[in-house]
Amino acid sequence: MGDVFAAVPGAVVDDSGLQHVGSPLVEQRRLAAGSAVAPRADxxxxxxxxxxxxxxxxxLSSQALARLQPGVGTELLILDPQGHVEHxxxxxxxxxxxxxxxxxxxxAGLYDWLRKMRFRLRVDPRIAGEYAVIGGTAAALEGVVSAAAPAGMALVWRDPWPGVAPGGWAYAAVDPHPGLERDWAEAIVTRDEEARIADAATRGDVQLAGLAAVDALRVAAWRPRWSADVxxxxxxxxxxxxxxxxxLDKGCYRGQETIAKVHNLGHPPRRLVALQLDGSGSVLPEHGAVVRIGDDEVGTVTSAALHYEEGPIALAVVRRSAPVDAALTVDTADGPVAAAQEVVVPPDAGRTANVPRLPRLGRRQAAQ
Incomplete structure (x- = not known):
């Protein structure tokens, strides 16, 4: 219910929630520093x-959950039989x-699928509309938000990204990974608590950041998201x-054969890249904007943002065969924009890859 924040001074709210409260770049800085929290109506x-x-x-899923301990945050994917991400x-x-x-x-799609897969097991999934989600650093949430605790444990999910979970595998070979700079958590709160936070923000007692700030920090951390990058x-x-x-070592689940085959014997057909965009223009590429080498289409932009330190940045998925040192351009409404790529997933990604660890490029280095 993003509209509960509509009365906050400067609030810009649309169907997906609170977009910003007047200054998305300032909100990014506050969110990263832990002095603001972000309503997640999305x-x-x-x-x-x-x-x-x-x-x-x-x-059912890609993640080993049978022995998940209370309070430990993780994430799962639901795959189709060919290993493609569905949820x-x-x-x-x-x-x-x-x-x-x-x-x-x-x-809704995830919920419907889960309901169909219950069979005779003792499970009863439901969409919990009586709860909302608030995001921010763990310390910011602890200082501002009273998380729901129906079983006596505060429901605060800590994002494990970009760590490598048990059974996981890291493809990115940069050091340090930019996601290490991002402290992110999400608290499940009651609707009454959501309204209390909105009232406190309207009075100026709580600082808010909008979804534009949330997404910019995510893109800078190379963090994939279903609604953007899938x-x-x-x-x-x-x-x-x-x-x-x-x-990678858990029992059978739908899509597992493809996951194992691509990782152990082959390479993914496409690869994620981070783009530093020419900042001389004022228009960011849209979702799905074409990425080119010369006149050849080699991929599409999945996410783009204006970052408070890095300027215009994007994530894109390109063909595995696209050279890692190629000069790229991205189509925008104002014409093509030059883009320096930073390799996230290398072309030979997989268990047998021998990828040296690379220093992280700054914006100035990437532009050279």
Missing amino acids: RVVIAVPGEDRLSWLDS AASVLDDGQTTWLIADAADA DERALPHELDWLRTAVH
Whole structure:
């Protein structure tokens, strides 16, 4: 219910929620520093109670969940039989219920699929509309937000990105990974608590950041997201999502054969790149904007943002065969824009890859 924040001074609210409160770049800085929190009307909570919940989710998804400990945050992917990403969710268990946080655009589809897969097991998934989601650094949430705790444990999911979870695998070879700079958590709160935060922000007692700021920090951290970076062809390998969302050594699940084959014997057909965009223009590329080498189309932009330190940046998925040192351009409404690529997923990504660790390029280095 993003409209509860409409009365906050400077608020710009649309169908997906609070976009900003007047200054997206300032909001990014505050959000990163832990002095602001962000309402996440673009996220939906799904509750999965029942004695069989963890083993059931383990059997359906890419993640090993059967022994998930209460309070430990992880994430899962639901794949099709060919290993393509169909759904994604953040995961937190409180000892009685497993809580999934999904993108609003994906939540209904994920919920419907889960309901169809119950069979005779003791699980009862439901969309928990009585709850909302607030994001920010863990310290910011602790200082501002009273998370829901229906089983006595505060429902705060800590983003594991860009760590490598047990059974996971890292493809990106930069050092340090830019995601290390991003401290991110999401609290599940009651609607009354959401309204309290909105009232406090209207009085000036709480600083808010909008979804534009949230997404800019995500893009800078190379963090994949279902509603932005996933299309009908997306494999987890292409987005470096084996880090946190796939357990390579767990039991059978739908799509596992493709996951193993691509990782152990081959390479993903596409690869994620980070783009430093020419900042002389004022128009960011749209989702799906074409990425080119010369006149050849080699990929598409999945996410773009104006970052408070790095300027205009983007994530894009390009063909594996696209040279890592090629000069790229991106189509925009104002014409082509030059883009310096930074390799996220290398062309030979996989278990057998021998990729040296590379220093992270700054904007000035990338432009040279």
